[in-house]
Amino acid sequence: MIQYPTIDIILATYNGERFLRAQVQSILNQTYPHWRLIMRDDNSTDRTPDIIRGYIEKYPDKMEEIVDSGTNIGVCRNFAKLLERSTADYTMFCDQDDIWMPMKIALTLKKMLTMEGANGKDVPLLVYTDMKVVDDNLSVVADSFWRNQAFNPEIGKSLNRFLVSNVATGCTVMINKRLRILSLPIPREALMHDWWVGLLSAALGKNAYLSDATVLYRQHDANVVGAKWDVSIKTIFKKMLNFNKLKNINRDHLMKTQQQAAIFASRYEKLLSPGDYEKIMVYTKLNTMSFTRKRFNIIRYGFWWAGFIRSAVMFMII
Numbered sequence: 001m002i003q004y005p006t007i008d009i010i011l012a013t014y015n016g017e018r019f020l021r022a023q024v025q026s027i028l029n030q031t032y033p034h035w036r037l038i039m040r041d042d043n044s045t046d047r048t049p050d051i052i053r054g055y056i057e058k059y060p061d062k063m064e065e066i067v068d069s070g071t072n073i074g075v076c077r078n079f080a081k082l083l084e085r086s087t088a089d090y091t092m093f094c095d096q097d098d099i100w101m102p103m104k105i106a107l108t109l110k111k112m113l114t115m116e117g118a119n120g121k122d123v124p125l126l127v128y129t130d131m132k133v134v135d136d137n138l139s140v141v142a143d144s145f146w147r148n149q150a151f152n153p154e155i156g157k158s159l160n161r162f163l164v165s166n167v168a169t170g171c172t173v174m175i176n177k178r179l180r181i182l183s184l185p186i187p188r189e190a191l192m193h194d195w196w197v198g199l200l201s202a203a204l205g206k207n208a209y210l211s212d213a214t215v216l217y218r219q220h221d222a223n224v225v226g227a228k229w230d231v232s233i234k235t236i237f238k239k240m241l242n243f244n245k246l247k248n249i250n251r252d253h254l255m256k257t258q259q260q261a262a263i264f265a266s267r268y269e270k271l272l273s274p275g276d277y278e279k280i281m282v283y284t285k286l287n288t289m290s291f292t293r294k295r296f297n298i299i300r301y302g303f304w305w306a307g308f309i310r311s312a313v314m315f316m317i318i
Contacts, residue, residue, distance in 0.1 A: 016096035124205030156306025170194030
């Protein structure tokens, strides 16, 4: 009897009644059928809980819900709870407002199995993909999220880049069991669940990407994270005119990423190579350095965004 790999899809919801049905239907339409959908609602005030219960009643063998205290804990903690429930060979993150392309699971799993064949199942592994950016009505705004946001996934997958920014967008990610186990519990200092597992894959395992767009990445007024960075020359010029605001945004970003890096180094110090541990600790101290020293270390250790424009802005004003 053939044993097919099992997939846990973890779906965090909050006031998602407008788009949730379409997303769940896109999961039901997947060409790879060996999955389980685990959902947790974060104390919605709309009909999202009713929609979830309706699906569970209709598909009790394919879907389940985490029901707990009913408090609102935020998207990162919501996904952390869901990840703790997962027991499958592989886990995929799912947002409530996107649409999965029918071959999403199959394509991502194929890449994951190839990676495991080369590296073994004991290595923490992560696969992520590109997306199409769409509006509320699913009209395509950009065929490639990476090109739209001026991201380079090839240079973005290294540890020095993951310390600064995350290119492995959660709704495209699949992780293997080893990475899931190693990532838990996700600390409160983690900026986002997908960023945390991305850091782990870069520092202690492997990550790889598919250029295929496997998700319709819906942009609307309630996005927590989205395709919000306009890289046109006109917009960059306008941002630079408001220099103090841009400087504060970059410094706040640095501080938060340093906190995440510090807790990461503390937890995984014994597993990190000496070189990677040194790199992370230098990053955690950037804001205490002089103007010149800070920029010297940015260049020395490659603390750049996964795109030239963001990196250039950061280097000038951080």
